[in-house]
Amino acid sequence: MSAPSIDRPTTVPGARRARLGASTPGPLGGVLRGARRVAEALASPLVPADYLDLLDPMRTGADLRGRIVEVRPETADAVTVVIRPGRGWLGHVPGQYIRIGIDIDGVRHWRAYSLTHRADGSPAAGIPAGCIAITTKAIPDGKVSTHLVRSTAAGTLVMLDQATGEFTLPTPAPAKVLFLTAGSGITPVMGMLRNHLGELEDVAHVHCAPTADDVIFADELRGHAADGRLALALNLDDEHGVLHLERLDTLVPDWRERETWLCGPTGLLDAAEAHWEAAGIAERLHTERFRPTVVEPGEGGTVTFLRAGRVVEADGSTPILDAGEDAGVLMPSGCRMGICFGCVVTMRSGAVRDLRTGEVTVVEDDATLPVQTCINAVAGTCDLEL
Structure with missing residues (x-):
């Protein structure tokens, strides 16, 4: 793997003008976007590759970009962003994440999001063939997540990095699996389910959310449960209270026998690591963190x-x-x-x-x-x- 690059906030010339034509449908929108690109080109010093980028920003050899084709509501504060990647996209392993670079008020911001589409590029869950998808939830003071949920429109061009991450299933898959997720922590697991559910013999899934309306992918999860493909337990804060891991003995009595993949808030991850350690099976717990574990400040x-x-x-x-x-x-x-x-x-x-x-x-x-x-x-x- 190559050495990690250092991405700095980029002030984008004319970024405030970038809205011109971004959400205008049809031929008029295309004309406006073309006019904007030409105006920016005249105002900025360019090298030959820049001219190619203006004509074909997702060409082979260019910095990897993608075009947002749909922003689909999942809950009141979560959306799935469907992106058609440029020709340099190399694919992913289910459970991995990708970094997205998006311009907000003239500054390019990068954030990491788990991928939820089919790894073979085939359509699934309404995601068109050849497209990739991320799902994000707006959080308080979350500049990028809030922008994606509330303000981003189809047609927006974003920067992409190749997929990375080790929160993936092994080959062959374990005979018995437990997925434990909370909030938007369900996203890498949904990527696994959409790609591997047919290969998994025995799947239990415990998902935590504040209310039933906050469950991302609720219909899809319930559909799998109704078909007998997984045993689903929803822990809703307003009905059951915040999940105490001792409840696993009731929700999934054989949880100690299962390989577990866990993604959610830091508090849940810290508690689970201690719980699995106390049970003497720490090696069976696989975690994905949005933020690093913080020791005493x-x-x-x-x-x-x-x-x-x-x-x-x-x-x-x-x-x-x-x-x-x-x-x-x-x-x-x-x-x-x-x-x-x-x-x-x-x-x-x-x-x-x-x-x-x-x-x-x-x-x-x-x-x-x-x-x-x-x-x-x-x-x-x-x-x-x-």
């Missing part, structure tokens, strides 16, 4: 963003990435969980604390240090080249 301090000329106070539990974004600093970002290295910036002086391990790293003398801002908090003071 330190004292925090002051972050200075040198180029922005901004000084920000941050507590010891807040990632520098979040602190900078909250203060209006344009921060590079990617997966936001320490995997892709898309958030790396240079620290000129000071100290940071790794939120996963508690380890403090200090810049010595006149040295500089690359820092992942999504998994580090300030420890006293730190000066960043940003």
